[in-house]
Amino acid sequence: MGRFDGRVAVITGAARGIGFGTAQRFASEGASVAILDLDEASAADAAGRLELADGAxxxxxxxxxxxxxxVDAAVERVVTELGGIHVLVNNAGVTRDNLLHKMTEADWDIVMGVHLKGAFLMTQAAQRHFTEQKYGKVVCLSSVSALGNRGQANYSAAKMGVQGFVRTLGIELGRFGINVNAVAPGFIATEMTDATAARVKMSVEDFRAAAAEHNPVKRVGFPEDIAAAVAFLASDEASYITGQTLYVDGGSTLV
Known part of the structure; x- marks a missing residue:
C-alpha cells in the first residue's frame, strides 16, 4: 500500500528537474500522475518514463x-482522463536574472507570471474540485532566494510572494479539508543550476562544490530531496500542517 494509492497528483513544470523527481516520487507511492509542462510533447515523454504502481x-x-x-482546460483534462484531482504541486518556474538597473520589464513580468500568477491560477482551478470533495493538498515551490539574492529581484520577490500566498490560503481553505504549504529548496543539482554554472563560466563540478561549501551538510541537494519533502506535506501524515514553508537547504539558511 502506498501513501497515495487512489489519488491523483498534478505537478506543473514536471518534464525535468525537481518537477520530474517529484512526479516520480508520487508515482512510486501509488498515485496517478499528471505532468504539466509548457511543451506537451516533453510532458508526454516525461509521463511515459514514470514507473507507475499497478493500476495507476x-x-x-x-x-x-x-x-x-x-490552466482551466488542463485541470479539466486531468479530471476527465485520470478521474479526479487530490494533490497539486505548483513547481513551474523560470529565471531571468539580472541586476535591478539591467532588468527589463519583460524579465520581471515573465517570472511573476509563471511563479506567482501560475500558482494562483492553478490553485484556483484545483480548489473548485478540492472544496467540493472536502479534500485537497497544495504544495508550492518557494526558494531560499526568497530571503534575498543578488541579481534576482524578480525571482526573490516571486518566491517570497509564494510564502505569503500559502499562508493566506492556509487560513482560507483549512475549513474545507485543504492543506496548503510550501517547500523552499536550497541549491539543487538540476539542468537549471547547471545552466547557471555555464553562465558564470564555471564547470558544473566546481559550481556544485562551491555551493556545497556554503551549507552545514557539505553537499548539494538533488530533486529526490525536494520530492521527499513535497510528498510528506501532500500526505495525510501532514494533515495538521498548513500555511507553512519548509526550507530544504542543507542548513544553508542557518549560516
Missing part, C-alpha cells in the same frame, strides 16, 4: 500556467 496512470499535458484558459 500517467498523462502529460501541455499548459501555460500563466494563462487562465490554458
Amino acid at each position: 496512470k500517467a498523462v502529460g499535458i501541455g499548459a501555460d500556467v500563466s494563462d487562465k484558459a490554458s
Whole structure:
C-alpha cells in the first residue's frame, strides 16, 4: 500500500528537474500522475518514463500556467482522463536574472507570471474540485532566494510572494479539508543550476562544490530531496500542517 494509492497528483513544470523527481516520487507511492509542462510533447515523454504502481496512470499535458484558459482546460483534462484531482504541486518556474538597473520589464513580468500568477491560477482551478470533495493538498515551490539574492529581484520577490500566498490560503481553505504549504529548496543539482554554472563560466563540478561549501551538510541537494519533502506535506501524515514553508537547504539558511 502506498501513501497515495487512489489519488491523483498534478505537478506543473514536471518534464525535468525537481518537477520530474517529484512526479516520480508520487508515482512510486501509488498515485496517478499528471505532468504539466509548457511543451506537451516533453510532458508526454516525461509521463511515459514514470514507473507507475499497478493500476495507476500517467498523462502529460501541455499548459501555460500563466494563462487562465490554458490552466482551466488542463485541470479539466486531468479530471476527465485520470478521474479526479487530490494533490497539486505548483513547481513551474523560470529565471531571468539580472541586476535591478539591467532588468527589463519583460524579465520581471515573465517570472511573476509563471511563479506567482501560475500558482494562483492553478490553485484556483484545483480548489473548485478540492472544496467540493472536502479534500485537497497544495504544495508550492518557494526558494531560499526568497530571503534575498543578488541579481534576482524578480525571482526573490516571486518566491517570497509564494510564502505569503500559502499562508493566506492556509487560513482560507483549512475549513474545507485543504492543506496548503510550501517547500523552499536550497541549491539543487538540476539542468537549471547547471545552466547557471555555464553562465558564470564555471564547470558544473566546481559550481556544485562551491555551493556545497556554503551549507552545514557539505553537499548539494538533488530533486529526490525536494520530492521527499513535497510528498510528506501532500500526505495525510501532514494533515495538521498548513500555511507553512519548509526550507530544504542543507542548513544553508542557518549560516
